[in-house]
Amino acid sequence: MKIKNIIFDFGGVLMDWNPRYFFKDYFKDDEKMEYFLENIAQDEWNIEQDRGRTLAEGTEIQVKKFPEWEKEIRAYYDNWTTMLKSDIPQNVEILRKLKNTDYHLFGLTNWSAETFPYALENYDFFQIFDGKIVVSGTEKLIKPDPKIWYVLLDRYNIQAGESVFIDDNPKNIEMAQSLGFETIQVNPDTNLEQELAGLGITL
Numbered sequence: 159m160k161i162k163n164i165i166f167d168f169g170g171v172l173m174d175w176n177p178r179y180f181f182k183d184y185f186k187d188d189e190k191m192e193y194f195l196e197n198i199a200q201d202e203w204n205i206e207q208d209r210g211r212t213l214a215e216g217t218e219i220q221v222k223k224f225p226e227w228e229k230e231i232r233a234y235y236d237n238w239t240t241m242l243k244s245d246i247p248q249n250v251e252i253l254r255k256l257k258n259t260d261y262h263l264f265g266l267t268n269w270s271a272e273t274f275p276y277a278l279e280n281y282d283f284f285q286i287f288d289g290k291i292v293v294s295g296t297e298k299l300i301k302p303d304p305k306i307w308y309v310l311l312d313r314y315n316i317q318a319g320e321s322v323f324i325d326d327n328p329k330n331i332e333m334a335q336s337l338g339f340e341t342i343q344v345n346p347d348t349n350l351e352q353e354l355a356g357l358g359i360t361l
Contacts, residue, residue, distance in 0.1 A: 161340065161359055163321035164256060165310065166287075167301075168267040170326030171344050172249055173242060173277060177204075180240040184233060198227045199234050207235075208268045210298035238273055250283050252350045255361040257286045264290045266310050266323070271295030290314060301325075302333040322357055324350070 169175045177195055185191040199220065207216045213235045221228045256263055265287050267274070274293050278284050284291070292310045299306040311318060318338035325331055331343045342353045351361060 159317075159319045161261070161320060161322055161357060163262045163264060163316045164354075164359070165264040165266050165321055165323045165339075166253065167323075167325035167327070167330065167344075168265060168269065168277070170246075171324055172246055172253065172283070173281070174244050174246050175242045177234065177241045179243045180233075180237045181230075184230070184237075194227065194230055198224050199231060205268070205300060207270045207272075208294050209300045210271065210295050213270060213272050235273075239276060242277060245281055245283065249344070249350050252354070252361065253283055253286055255351075259361065261359065262290075262314075262316070263287055264292070264310060264314065264316075266292045266301070266306065268294040268300050301327070301330045304333055304337055307334065307337050307339075322354070322359065 166172060177199065178191065181191045181194065182188070185194070203216065203220055207213055217231060217235060220231045224231065253263070263286060265284075269277075271293060272295065274295065292306065292313070294300040294306060297306060297309055299309065301307075307318070307323075310316070318334075321339050322342060323331070323334040323339040324342045324344060325334070326344045328343060331341045334341050340357055342348070342350070342357075344350065354361070
């Protein structure tokens with residue numbers, strides 16, 4: 159089947175986000191920082207905000223659980239913009255090239271509804287998607303739950319078999335494959351243009 163649609167995840171694909179960009183200077187102690195991010199402000203906690211829980215509620219839940227870390231927990235979302243270091247230029251360049259082709263471009267991201275608008279306002283390449291972005295925090299669904307892919311397919315009336323899904327998370331890639339998408343798993347060394355060419359997509 160001919161590919162018509164290209165769907166981008168954002169974090170790790172187009173945006174370089176990592177809590178360490180803030181907490182490295184905050185703690186000035188890598189061991190303490192890693193302990194905090196693995197046991198206190200861990201991914202599983204942050205994911206619930208991406209699923210639609212408010213930042214305020216998520217913060218209070220964790221402060222109650224770990225009162226001795228209150229200052230650090232409150233610093234997490236207060237300094238969220240520092241964690242969003244920059245775009246990933248080589249991949250954004252590919253997105254800009256795709257803008258001038260006949261492919262339809264979509265975003266499917268695990269991202270808090272409260273923090274996503276900041277990225278939208280500060281990085282112009284998001285305009286290339288022309289609003290065709292599904293955000294987990296808004297939908298109250300999160301990858302790898304297959305339901306969030308169906309939101310995208312139904313809303314924009316597209317077929318999985320005519321679509322490439324690009325993500326950095328192996329679980330999301332696995333789920334997308336099981337739903338019939340072509341996939342590209344991105345890591346820092348991925349040559350996205352080459353990977354797309356391998357699927358017959360030329361820029």
